[in-house]
Amino acid sequence: MPRRIIVFAHTALLFLAALIAFLLCSGVETTLQLPAERAGSVWIVDNDGTHDTDEVATTVRRFSEEHDAAVGFVARDTADLAMHTHVYLAAPDPASREAAWLTDGYPAFNPGYSVDVHPLEEFADIGPNGYYFVFGAPEAAPALEEALAADGLSTAPGSTTTELWHFFAGGHMLNLAVIALLVVASATSAGVLLASRDYAVLRLNGHSYGRILLADLAGIGRLWALLLPAATVAVLALLGLYNGWDQLWFYTRIALTCAALLAAAAVAVHALTLALVHATAILPALGGRVPVRGTLAAIYLVRVPVLLLALTLIGTVVATAQTVRDQHTALDLYAEHGDTSHLALSPHYGWVDEEDYAALDATVGPWLREADRDGDMVLAIRLAPEQWNGPTAGSSDHEALVVNDTYLAEQRITAPDGSRHGAGDGARVLLPESLAADEDAVTENVRAWLDLASGDAAAPPVSVLPSADGQTLFTYGSQSSARSPFLPRVTDPVVIALPNGGVLSDTSYANHLTSRATVFPDPSVPRAFRAENPDAARYIIAVETLTTTARHDLDVHRTILRSELFNLVGVGAVLMVTAIGACLVYVRARAQHIFVRHISGWTFAATHRRLLLAEAGIAVAFVGWATGDTLAALAVRNDPTGYTPPDLRATTGAEPLYALGIALASLAITAAALVHFHRRIVREGDSQA
Numbered sequence: 001m002p003r004r005i006i007v008f009a010h011t012a013l014l015f016l017a018a019l020i021a022f023l024l025c026s027g028v029e030t031t032l033q034l035p036a037e038r039a040g041s042v043w044i045v046d047n048d049g050t051h052d053t054d055e056v057a058t059t060v061r062r063f064s065e066e067h068d069a070a071v072g073f074v075a076r077d078t079a080d081l082a083m084h085t086h087v088y089l090a091a092p093d094p095a096s097r098e099a100a101w102l103t104d105g106y107p108a109f110n111p112g113y114s115v116d117v118h119p120l121e122e123f124a125d126i127g128p129n130g131y132y133f134v135f136g137a138p139e140a141a142p143a144l145e146e147a148l149a150a151d152g153l154s155t156a157p158g159s160t161t162t163e164l165w166h167f168f169a170g171g172h173m174l175n176l177a178v179i180a181l182l183v184v185a186s187a188t189s190a191g192v193l194l195a196s197r198d199y200a201v202l203r204l205n206g207h208s209y210g211r212i213l214l215a216d217l218a219g220i221g222r223l224w225a226l227l228l229p230a231a232t233v234a235v236l237a238l239l240g241l242y243n244g245w246d247q248l249w250f251y252t253r254i255a256l257t258c259a260a261l262l263a264a265a266a267v268a269v270h271a272l273t274l275a276l277v278h279a280t281a282i283l284p285a286l287g288g289r290v291p292v293r294g295t296l297a298a299i300y301l302v303r304v305p306v307l308l309l310a311l312t313l314i315g316t317v318v319a320t321a322q323t324v325r326d327q328h329t330a331l332d333l334y335a336e337h338g339d340t341s342h343l344a345l346s347p348h349y350g351w352v353d354e355e356d357y358a359a360l361d362a363t364v365g366p367w368l369r370e371a372d373r374d375g376d377m378v379l380a381i382r383l384a385p386e387q388w389n390g391p392t393a394g395s396s397d398h399e400a401l402v403v404n405d406t407y408l409a410e411q412r413i414t415a416p417d418g419s420r421h422g423a424g425d426g427a428r429v430l431l432p433e434s435l436a437a438d439e440d441a442v443t444e445n446v447r448a449w450l451d452l453a454s455g456d457a458a459a460p461p462v463s464v465l466p467s468a469d470g471q472t473l474f475t476y477g478s479q480s481s482a483r484s485p486f487l488p489r490v491t492d493p494v495v496i497a498l499p500n501g502g503v504l505s506d507t508s509y510a511n512h513l514t515s516r517a518t519v520f521p522d523p524s525v526p527r528a529f530r531a532e533n534p535d536a537a538r539y540i541i542a543v544e545t546l547t548t549t550a551r552h553d554l555d556v557h558r559t560i561l562r563s564e565l566f567n568l569v570g571v572g573a574v575l576m577v578t579a580i581g582a583c584l585v586y587v588r589a590r591a592q593h594i595f596v597r598h599i600s601g602w603t604f605a606a607t608h609r610r611l612l613l614a615e616a617g618i619a620v621a622f623v624g625w626a627t628g629d630t631l632a633a634l635a636v637r638n639d640p641t642g643y644t645p646p647d648l649r650a651t652t653g654a655e656p657l658y659a660l661g662i663a664l665a666s667l668a669i670t671a672a673a674l675v676h677f678h679r680r681i682v683r684e685g686d687s688q689a
Contacts, residue, residue, distance in 0.1 A: 002008070003191050003194060003195055004193035005187055005190055005194060006187075006188065006191035006192075006220070007223060007319065008187055008191075009183075009184055009191060009266060010184075010189065010220065010224065010227060010263075010266065011227060012183055012184060012221055013177070013180075013184050013259065013262045013263060013266060014227055014228070015231075015233045015496050016176075016180035016183065016184070016258075017180075017255050017256075017258035017259035017262055017264065018198075018231065018235050018255050019257055019566075020173070020176055020177060020180065020254075020255075020258045021251055021254040021255035021279075022251070023173065023176070023559070024164065024254055024445055025109045025110075025165060025247065025251050025254060026109060026166075027110075027556075027559065028164065028167060029108055029109060029110050029113045029131060030082050030083060030110075030113060030552075031167075032164075033076075033085050033131070033133075034072075034074065034085075034106070034115070034133060035164065036089070036251070037098075037133075037135050038072075038133040038134065038135060039132070039134055039135060039137060039138035039141075040130045040134040040137070040138040040139075040141025040144075041132065041133050041134065041141060041142065042131070042134075042144050042145045042148065042155060042266065043130075043131055043132075043156060043348075044128060044129045044130060044131075044148060044153045044154065044155060044348065044475075045129060045154075045155065045156045045347075045348055046129075046153070046154045046155075046156070047128060047129055047153050047154075048152035048153075049060065049114055049290060050152040051128075051149070051151040051152050051153075053127050053128050054121075054127040056127060056148070057090075057120050057121050057123065057127070059147055059148065059150070059151050060073070060090050060120060060132070060144075060147075060148075061090045061120055062139075063143070063144055063147045063258075063633075064090040064091070064092050064278065065092045065146075065270070067140045067143060068092055068093070068137070069092075069134055069135065069136055070089060070090065070091040070092070070093075070096060070098035070099070070135040070136060071089070071090045071120075071130070071132055071133070071134055071135070071144065072087040072088060072089045072090070072098075072117075072120075072135065073087070073088040073120065073123045073126075073127055073128075073130060073132055073133075074086070074087050074088075074130065074131045074133055074135045075088070075123070075126045075127075075130055075131075076541065076542065077116075077542075078301065078527075078530075078541065078542045078543055078544075078546075079543065079544060079548070080544065080547075080552075081114055081344060081541070081542045081544060082116050082549075082552040083113050083114065083115075083552060084113075085114070085115045085116070086099070086115075086116045086117075086118060086126075087115060087117045087118070087133075088114070088118050088120045088121075088122055088123035088126070088127070088315070089101065089102060089117055089121075090120040091121055091290045094306075095454055098135050098136070101117040102117050102118075102119065102198070103116075104349055105117065107246035107247060107381060108243075108246060108247070108535035109243060109247040109250065109251065110243070110247055111242065111246075112555075113243050121555060126538075128148075128538075129153070129189055129346075129348035129538065129634060130149075130348045131348075131392055131505070132144060132148070132345075135231075148318075148506060150356055152336045153526035153675070154261035156244065156604055158189055162255075165303075165687060170558045171293070171354070171560070172316075172559075172563040173563075174566050175309070175313065175316075175563070175567045176563055176566070176567055176570075177307075177568075178309065179567045179570035179574070180258075180262060180558065180570070180572075181265055181305065182302065182487060182574045183573055183574055183577075184262050184265060184266050184461055185214065185265060185266070185269045185302070186573075186574050186577040186578055186581070187275070187577055188266045188269045188270050188304060189269050189270075189273040189298075189581065190580060190581050190584075192270060192273040192277060193273065193276055193581055193584060194276065194282075194584070194586065195638055196277045196588075198284060199274070199277050199279075200277070200282055200286045201286070202280070202563045203282050203393070203590050204282055204286070205233070205533060209244060209274065209275065209278050211267045212268075212274065213271055213274055215344070216270065216274070217267065217270075217397065220267075220270075222434055230470070232517060234433075235255070236502055237363070239251065240428035257307045257484075266496055272450065276294055276298070279294070280334075284514065289413075294586070295581075295585045296582060296586070299578050299581050299585070300578075300582070300618075301581045302401070302481075302574070302578055303575070303578045303579075303582070303618075304622075305573055305665075306574050306575055306578070307575075307622050307662060307663070307666065308439070308622075309571055309574070310415050310500075310568070310571045310662045311569060311626060311655065311658055311659055311662060312573075312659045313564055313567055313568045314568065314661075314662070315325075315652075315655060315658060316560075317561065317564045317565060317568060318658075319532075319652075320557055320561045320564060320650075321488055321561060321684065322561050323557050324554065324558060324561055325333065326486040326487040327486050327550060327553055327554040328554065328556060328653065329487060330477070330487060330488050330550050331487070331547060331550045331551060331554060333474065333488055334545075334546035334547045334550050335373055335547055337476075337521070337546060338521075339521075339522070339523050339545055340476070340521050340523075340545065341519065341520050341526070341544055341545045341546065341551070342380075342476070342477065342516040342518070342519045342520075342543075342544060342546060343518065343520075343526055343540050343543055343544075344511075344540070344541050344542040344544060345360075345364075345513060345514055345539055345540035345541060346538060346539055346540070346575065347541075348538075348541075351458075354615050357576040359508060360539055361506045361507045361510045362506065363533075363539055364504025364506075364508045364509070364510045364535050364536060364539055364540065365505070365508075365510045366506055366512065367506060367511070367533075367536065368506075368509035368513065368518055369501050369506065370501070371520070371525060371526075371529075372404055372406070372500050372518075373500050373501025373502075373507075374500075374501075375405075375409075375500060376406075376520060376521075376522065376525045377404075377406065377407050377518055377519070377520055378403075378404065378406050378407050378410055378518075378519045378520070378521065378526075379402065379403055379404035379406070379407060379498070379512075379517065379518060380401065380402075380403055380407055380475050380478045380517055380519065381401070381475045381478060381512050381517040382399065382400075382401055382475045382478040382479070382480040382490065382515075382517070383399060383400040383401070383402065383480060383504075384399055384480045384481040385397050385398060385400075386398060386481070387400075387480065387481065388400045388446070388449045389445050391600070394530065397492050398432075398435065398492060398493060399490050399493045399494070400449075400493055400494040400495070400496055401473055401475065401478075401490060401493040401494070401495050401496070402453075402495075402496045402517075403497055403498070404497070404498050404499070404500050405422070405424075405497070405498075405499060406500060406502045408421055408423060408464065408497060409422070409423070410435065410521070411473060411474055411628055412471065413430060413468060413471060413495060414467065414468045414471065415465070415467060415468060416433055416466050416467070416468050416469075417475050418468070421465065421495075421497070423499070423500075424497065424499070425499060425501065425526060426460045426461055426462070426463060426495065427446070427450060427459070427461070427462045427463070427498055427499075427503060428462070428463050428464070428465055428495070428496075428497045429442060429443060429446050429462060429463070429464045429465070429494060429495070429496055429497075430465055430466075430467040430494075430495035430496075431464050431465070431466060431467060431468055431494060432466075432468070432469050432492045432494070433467070433468065433469050434469050434492065435494065436466065439464055441492055442464075443464060445652055446462055446494070446496055448498075450496075450503060453503065453504050453505065453508045454503050454504070454505055454508070455505025455507055455508065456505070457503075457505065459633075460502070460503055460540075467495065469490070469492060469543060470587070471491070471492065472489050472490070473489060473491075473493060473495070474488060474489055475488045475489060475490055475638055476488060476516070476517075476519045477516050477519075477546055477549070477550070478515060478516055478517040479515040479516050479517075480515070486553065490685075494637055499529050503658065506588055508682045516549075519544075519546070523543050526540065526543045527543050530543070543575055548625065572665075575666055575669055576669050576673075579670040580671045580673045581671065582673075583611070583670065583673040583674045583676075583677050584673075584677065585606075586610075586611050587674070587677040587678070587681065591681055594607055594608075594615055594678065594681050595681050598678075598681070598682050603676060604675070604681065606680070608678070611670075611674065612670075612674075614671050615667055615676050616667065618663075618666075619661075619663035619664075619666065619667055622659055622662070622665050623656060623659045623660050624662050625657075625659075626655050626656050626658070626659035627656040627659070629653040629655070630651060630653060630656055633651040634653055637651060646685050666672045
């Protein structure tokens with residue numbers, strides 16, 4: 001049986017493969033929709049209008065029968081975009097698995113994700129633009145695209161399909177995959193290094209490298225014969241409790257793929273580390289020595305990037321924890337506003353060319369203006385400082401909130417004397433008293449913003465009224481590039497109050513719909529509009545309550561937070577294993593020197609100054625780099641005349657402190673490992689290092 005640390009490496013391997021597969025399967029459905037079943041897809045975004053929806057349905061059903069392939073038109077639910085999907089299905093074989101979905105329902109992996117399956121003909125009020133999924137016959141997708149093209153439907157030029165592997169291109173899934181690889185590799189290499197004396201004995205008895213490696217692999221095979229059935233039983237039990245084994249084969253494919261990739265990495269690292277051990281002559285190897293320079297170089301090639309990864313993870317954990325806190329607060333605030341809803345535009349209509357943009361604006365814009373004029377809509381456009389200020393060094397760093405008279409009726413904004421601001425004529429700037437000295441600059445910037453937002457119409461005159469300092473206003477979840485985008489409130493903003501239905505152009509209304517800045521206290525108003533206007537219903541894909549959206553956002557970020565916390569624990573494990581490995585290699589190479597220096601009265605620090613100075617040098621360089629990088633990022637972010645890239649906006653200024661904490665923890669782990677090996681040498685002699 002392999003050493004305990006090798007047993008740990010392969011146990012962790014199976015656990016991590018199962019975890020990666022679970023997180024991927026439970027989260028991917030909300031993005032890809034039916035990822036376990038579809039074999040190909042066609043995304044239709046352009047329609048010349050020569051064929052109605054019924055004709056398209058006939059074409060799809062005929063195609064399905066001719067190619068013996070089920071085809072489904074997929075659309076998200078209008079009341080819950082993320083967790084509820086509808087499939088309009090053409091299944092030529094009544095006995096097929098796809099046909100059974102019409103009667104038995106679709107078995108989603110995530111029990112919180114629901115799929116309603118309908119006959120294809122029922123998609124008349126939704127199609128024909130959108131996603132068409134081909135089930136069971138991937139080669140049929142290009143032929144379906146050609147068949148739909150004959151009905152005047154076409155795909156977006158250069159569009160690509162999101163695949164499962166794209167989820168590992170960044171974010172917490174990439175971090176988890178990297179951590180899994182590092183944990184398995186570092187534990188495997190440590191296990192081989194710790195067994196270097198055993199390998200030396202085998203070599204002394206005439207065993208070759210190949211024979212020893214095959215013996216190790218045979219032992220690992222016997223270990224897997226025990227671990228794999230146990231892991232299978234445990235996973236089946238947990239999945240049975242989670243979802244009743246729905247999409248079990250989909251999960252199994254991903255888990256086995258992850259396990260195979262990690263196992264291949266473990267075997268490769270095992271073989272390479274064993275080769276390093278064999279590079280030492282037999283007699284020194286019997287004393288536990290290994291090639292010092294090569295092994296330490298390999299260890300620090302892992303250790304240094306892990307420090308950088310730890311810094312990234314801590315920043316992500318802190319930022320995500322703050323986001324989760326903000327979303328908890330937001331959910332409570334949204335709950336106070338009942339069924340107040342925002343709208344979402346379809347990605348399948350209105351995005352191909354300028355003509356499409358104009359059609360969307362002409363369909364949605366006038367209706368939003370009318371709803372605004374009738375008092376049915378609340379306007380709350382949240383603008384970050386750079387979105388409404390001119391690019392000058394003296395620009396205000398306050399956010400702005402563009403509201404209408406209905407907002408002023410729903411939310412209280414007071415003047416310095418305590419009176420409430422209400423409806424009025426023209427555009428008014430409600431300026432906090434603390435910004436009174438900047439009135440001219442603010443007015444100029446507001447006029448410039450209104451000139452753009454009003455389109456071809458002349459912008460109205462702007463008047464300035466004072467507002468009380470210290471007011472926190474509700475934003476209804478309006479999106480912006482602000483530093484706390486999930487917290488639906490802003491303190492001391494510059495309020496730009498517009499009359500209902502005035503000032504903004506049709507294009508501006510449509511544009512701000514996409515940023516959730518147009519909300520409806522009564523969701524029956526937009527639902528009635530969608531029901532009475534089929535063309536508009538194709539543009540407005542959803543009427544979703546603020547609480548529904550916030551609850552989904554909270555669930556997503558909770559999952560990310562848990563994953564990144566787990567990744568952080570994994571980083572700590574890798575730092576610990578690599579510290580032990582570095583100390584082990586160092587003391588075995590210098591065991592006699594350490595023992596002689598100890599009995600000669602040398603201090604611990606003096607005895608191990610080389611390793612301690614190397615670790616301290618890495619720590620200082622790491623903290624210095626983090627400090628320089630943070631100062632550069634803050635300089636870019638605080639420059640009002642320059643553009644701040646998205647990756648620099650998350651910089652908080654606390655990164656050097658995080659780096660210092662990581663460096664001190666790394667030094668403490670190394671020192672603790674070194675103390676352990678030092679005491680062992682002192683107690684048992686240099687041969688027991």
